[in-house]
Amino acid sequence: MNVADSExxxxxxxxxxxxxxxxxxxxxxxxxxxxxxxxxxxxxxxxRLGLFHAQKRRxxxxxxxxxxxxxxxxxxxxxxxxxxxxxxxxxxxxxRLPALIDQAFSGEKGIAVRLSRVETYEDxxxxxTEGVAAWVSVMRGCDKFCTFCVVPFTRGRERSRSLGxxxxxxxxxxxxxxxxxxxxxxxxxxxxxxxYDFADLVRAVAGVDRSLRIRFMTSHPQDMSDxxxxxxxxxxxxxxxxxxxxxxGSDRILALMNRTYTVEEYLQLVGRIRSAVPGVSLTTDIxxxxxxxxxxxxxxxxxxxxxxxxxxxxxxTYSPRERTRAWEMxxxxxxxxxxxxxxxxxxxxxxxxxxxxxxxxxTIEQILVEGPSKKSAQEFTGRTGTNRTVVFPRAQEQPGxxxxxxxxxxxxxxxxxxxx
Ligand code: 5AD
Ligand code: SF4
Numbered sequence: 001m002n003v004a005d006s007e008x009x010x011x012x013x014x015x016x017x018x019x020x021x022x023x024x025x026x027x028x029x030x031x032x033x034x035x036x037x038x039x040x041x042x043x044x045x046x047x048r049l050g051l052f053h054a055q056k057r058r059x060x061x062x063x064x065x066x067x068x069x070x071x072x073x074x075x076x077x078x079x080x081x082x083x084x085x086x087x088x089x090x091x092x093x094x095x096r097l098p099a100l101i102d103q104a105f106s107g108e109k110g111i112a113v114r115l116s117r118v119e120t121y122e123d124x125x126x127x128x129t130e131g132v133a134a135w136v137s138v139m140r141g142c143d144k145f146c147t148f149c150v151v152p153f154t155r156g157r158e159r160s161r162s163l164g165x166x167x168x169x170x171x172x173x174x175x176x177x178x179x180x181x182x183x184x185x186x187x188x189x190x191x192x193x194x195x196y197d198f199a200d201l202v203r204a205v206a207g208v209d210r211s212l213r214i215r216f217m218t219s220h221p222q223d224m225s226d227x228x229x230x231x232x233x234x235x236x237x238x239x240x241x242x243x244x245x246x247x248x249g250s251d252r253i254l255a256l257m258n259r260t261y262t263v264e265e266y267l268q269l270v271g272r273i274r275s276a277v278p279g280v281s282l283t284t285d286i287x288x289x290x291x292x293x294x295x296x297x298x299x300x301x302x303x304x305x306x307x308x309x310x311x312x313x314x315x316x317t318y319s320p321r322e323r324t325r326a327w328e329m330x331x332x333x334x335x336x337x338x339x340x341x342x343x344x345x346x347x348x349x350x351x352x353x354x355x356x357x358x359x360x361x362x363t364i365e366q367i368l369v370e371g372p373s374k375k376s377a378q379e380f381t382g383r384t385g386t387n388r389t390v391v392f393p394r395a396q397e398q399p400g401x402x403x404x405x406x407x408x409x410x411x412x413x414x415x416x417x418x419x420x
Contacts, residue, residue, distance in 0.1 A: 002068060004135040004184055006033045009067060009094050010127030016098045020127065024055050029063045029101055034070035036150050038319035042070055049082055056084050063104040065089060065097070069154035073322075075113050085109075091140070091155050092116040115141075115156030122161040125169075132370050132400050134178045138166050138201060139185035144220060146247070147258045147325035148290060148318065151186055158186075163193045167204050174209040179368055179400045180383070181205065183216040189223035199227035206235045211402075213368060213385065217243045221269055222260045233276040240277050241387040244270075245285035249304030250297035253290050256329070263304060270308055281386035283312040286345055289338030290318045291329035298341050305348055311356055311386070313349040315342050350412040357388070357410035364404050364420055365390060371399045384415070392417035 009031065010020055021027055030052055035041040045066075052064055065087040066078055072090035079085055086104040089097055093112035100110040120140055128134055139160040142151050170181055183205065185191065191198035198216075206214045214237055221244055232238045248254050251262050261269075273280055286301060305313065317338040320331045367382035367390050374381075380394045382405070391414055392405050405417035 001135075001137070001184055001186070002033050002035060004126065004137045005068065005091065005094075007126035007128050007135070008121050008124055008137070009033070009097065011124050012094055012097055014127050015124075024051070025058075027055075027062060029065065030055070031065040031067055034066060034068040036069035036073045036154050036321070038316060038321075040319070045070055046082070049084065053084055061105070063087065063101055065101070065104075067091075067094070067097075069150070072113050072115070072154040073150065076111060079109055079111065087111070088113065090115065092119045094121070095119075116159075117157050118159055120159055120161040122165040125172075130176070132178060132368065133180040133182070134173050135182050135184050136166060136169055136173070137161070137184045138216075139188060139191045142186035143190070144187060144222075144260075145258060145325075147256065147329075148287060148321065150321040150324055153323050155186060158190055160185075160191045160193055163196045163201050163204055166201060167208060170205050170208045170212070174212055177400055179211065180213045181215070183214065185216075185218070187218065187220045187223065188216045189219050189225065189228065197225070197227065199225060199231045202228065202238055203231050203235060206231075206238050210237050213237055213239055215239045215241055215387070219244050221246070221266050224269055224273075226272070229273055229276045232280070239385050239387065240279060241281045241283075241385070242273065243283045243285075244273075246304065246308075247285060247287050248290065248293075248297065249301035250293070251300075253293055253297050256292065256326075257287075257290060258325070263300070267304075267307065279386065281311040281388070282308065283314070283387075284308075284310050286313055286315045287318050288315060288341040288345060289333035291320075291326055291332045293318075293333055293341075298344075302345065302348060305345065305352070309352050309356065310349065311388075312353055313345065315345045315349070317342050353412040354410070357412065357415060360388070360407045360415055361410055362407065364406050365415070365417070366402055367392075367405050367417075369397050369399050369401045369403060388415055389413070390415045390417050393419065395419055 034045050063086045064084050066085050067089050071088045078088050086109050087100045088111045090113035092115050096112045103110050141156045141158045143158045145152050189198050320327050365384045367384055369382040373379040373391050379391050382390050397403050404420045406420045407415045408418050409416040
């Protein structure tokens with residue numbers, strides 16, 4: 001979401017004549033887009049600002065801006081704490097950036113953190129680097145108010161773009177050579193444009209060009225409709241991949257989290273998805289150490305992971321966030337216990353992922369070529385329709401092509417292929 005927002009900011013500034021540089025020494029304006037979801041994300045930003053200090057000493061004219069959720073959360077506290085920061089801009093106020101930057105050039109600090117009920121930036125073309133994969137934001141904000149989560153406070157209420165502008169943007173992307181489009185929102189399943197829901201949107205986007213792969217995230221289990229499952233099942237180029245965060249395997253903790261489903265309901269949903277979309281890839285998010293989480297609650301999470309056998313899981317230690325309801329519940333699980341639980345879950349998931357990936361050895365997968373692998377120029381990477389990364393020896397293929405690759409080896413994170 002933040003990558004997409006940074007591209008949006010790039011689009012707004014490009015419209016004012018700014019150009020992008022990745023070299024801090026060349027920059028007249030340095031902007032950091034921030035995340036507030038857990039304390040360690042915020043600590044990294046304070047660390048990163050250290051780099052800016054040295055540059056600001058060399059070039060005192062450089063304007064430094066903090067964007068995004070941490071700006072929204074800390075507001076003027078940011079200007080008080082970090083003296084080198086000139087502007088603080090929340091997620092719904094990016095249109096004011098050019099004016100705030102101008103002001104900052106004449107020495108005036110600025111802050112813009114009003115949240116909006118309508119802003120979707122749907123008329124702004126994001127500044128994207130050319131490539132194969134693109135993010136397209138379709139809705140912003142969240143009304144779910146999970147008790148651990150700061151997002152409803154930093155990104156405000158849910159609002160959706162019109163279906164027409166999303167389809168138009170995807171048409172442009174297809175014409176530019178993009179092949180992999182991920183529709184983004186905090187809770188995409190509550191997308192709404194008049195009578196159109198998210199299933200209508202995904203179908204419409206997939207119909208733009210059948211050589212595009214369409215994915216989306218994130219889905220809240222409560223809003224995962226049968227219509228959407230049906231759209232995935234019946235549309236070839238909607239990827240058979242769903243990120244479906246469960247957060248905990250204990251009904252008691254799920255209730256305290258205000259997740260609005262029970263383990264049984266979640267498992268029924270997984271069952272419906274799997275029978276409608278055979279071979280579907282499912283991933284999840286888990287929080288370990290929510291206030292009051294006992295060993296028994298943790299056991300239930302482990303059992304749920306074993307029962308579902310996810311294709312992947314992102315596991316986080318609970319981080320108390322001010323203003324949330326869970327903040328009032330304290331932070332009762334020690335850091336040590338949280339880490340031990342996370343370590344156990346990560347180990348278990350790696351084993352499951354390795355087992356699942358092993359079953360691909362010997363099969364032939366149709367992959368979308370993305371480009372050179374991180375480790376070697378002789379190797380390329382691509383992805384399967386179920387979002388698995390495949391590394392394979394490079395031949396003549398170009399990024400954006402679909403090719404068949406025979407899988408010869410696998411570990412928990414990657415499949416390795418040979419050309420067929
Ligand atoms: N502490 C730890 N993890 C959190 N997440 C959201 N809020 C918190 C928090 N306070 C996790 C959830 C969510 C993912 C994006 O981040 O698992 O799905
Ligand atoms: Fe946060 Fe996601 Fe819950 Fe919304 S649905 S409050 S973004 S965890």
